[in-house]
Amino acid sequence: MTHLIATLSQAVCLTTFLATSAAWAQQPPLPEVDVVTLEAQDITLSSKLPGRIVASGVAEVRPQVAGIITERLFREGSAVEVGDPLYRIDSASYAAQVAAAQASVSLAQVNLRAAERDATRIQTLFERKVASDQNVEDANSTRESMAAALQVAQAQLQAAEIDLEHTTIRAELSGLVGRSLTTRGALVTSGQAAPLAIIRTLDPVYVDVTQSAAELIRARRGLRNAALVAADQTVSLTLADGLAYEHTGLLTAAEPYVDELTGVVVLRLEFPNPDLLLLPGMYVQVELPQGVAKGVILAPQEGVGRDRRGRPIAMVVNADNVVETRDLVTLGDHGAFWIVEDGLETGDRIIVAGLQKIGVGMTVAPVERANPEPKPEPAN
The missing domain is CATH 1.10.287.470 (Helix hairpin bin)
Incomplete structure (x- = not known):
């Protein structure tokens, strides 16, 4: 009798084990999502603005007396100093x-x-x-x-x-003199409209860039509301070939005027040009600092969406691996990232892949993905 009871107990246990195993076998696995663990940091906000190189000094050589040009005393394209003779009039x-x-x-x-x-x-x-x-x-x-x-x-x-x-026409500016716009034997007059030559100072040079009034207002409001702190005014330059210029410059002036037609403000930057690589009229792009955002989160753009009202949101995985949604306040973009001022904090795991197969409140299997370092956007 005792043997029969033991046999029945074993049978019951075996049946229970088989049933449990079958239940586990039928339960689907948790959906996997790629997550990035976030960390607060200080980010310098900058704008990439188009600009043109401008000579820091320009002098148009004109005669102050009338007469016939008898001699040209300079070599075209050469450097001249103040007082050097350029032309001689009879x-x-x-x-x-x-x-x-x-x-x-x-x-x-x-x-x-x-x-x-x-x-x-x-x-x-x-x-x-x-x-x-x-x-x-x-x-x-x-x-x-x-x-x-x-x-x-x-x-x-x-x-x-x-x-x-x-009758001896001299240079009134130190710099590089361009090609001669007159020849020997030409008649010139005092105060004529056409210059004889043009002298340009090319070290340093200026870069005039344009910034929209909206961007300027946004940056100044951020500084006033303590969302940003003032950034170093050192600016970098990207040349027409897409490569960075080896010297940095400084913001020296801002035109206190908004163009009525274009809605932009002209900013003037100064760059050293010892190798005369920068020439007037050259198109460049300037990376201009707008301010420093303290303790913000860089959220990968693939992890940030929009709700029905167009507001930015993100899905995060909490400590229990349950999906939550967060409303975000952003300050703008930084390469492939959104700069998040509110809504995310250090240690949050934002979901960057697998969003199509999950919903709020679901338990997921997070897979950590390395958060790449933000890189500046390439020049257009």
Whole structure:
């Protein structure tokens, strides 16, 4: 009897085990999802803005006197310094004007000395009661008139000498002089519209970029509301070939004016250019810091969706491997990431793959995926 009871007990246990095994065999496995564990960090927000290279100094060489160009004194494309001679104008007529002015000064000096002698003699006669007051006044007036005539002659001499000096056209700016826009034998005039050559200062150079008024307002509001802190004003440059420029620059000025047609503000940056790699008119892209976001989360963009109202949301896996949804507040994008100010925190596991087969409240099997380091976007 005892043996029969033991046999029945074993049979019951075996039946229970088989039933449990069958139940486990019929239960589907938990859905797998790829997750990335997040960590708060400080991120510098920046904007990639288009710009053009501008010379830091430009001087258009023009004549200040009229005449025939007799000689070009520089090599096109070479470096020049302030005061270097560039062109020479035929100076014969201006030398003659100087000689005539010198003669006028000499004549005025002779007349002044004669008037001074006459004034002295009349004064002596007046003291002897021989000349009248009228004679003294006339002599003094003549002397003063001759002194004024001498000053006029000296001024005319100075003007003639200046015109003669201007027959040699000199550089008024240090930099690189371009091609000559005139030739020997050409007639030039004072104040003509067409320059003879153009000198540009290329080290340093300026970069003028345009930023939309909306971006500027957003950045300033972020600083005012303490969402951002001021960033270093050092800026980087990407050239037309897509490669980064080896030197960094600084934001030096911002035009306090928004263009009515385009709605943009012009910003001026300054870059060193010792190798003269940057040339005026060249198209570049500038990475301009807008501010630093403290303690924010970089969420992979594939893990962030939108609700029916267009607001950003994300699905996360909690400590019990249960799916939860989070409403997010973002500050913008950073490469392949969204910068999340609120809604996620350090240690959260955001779901980046497998979202189609899960729902809120489901238990899942999370598989950790390495969170790649954010990289700057390539230049267009």
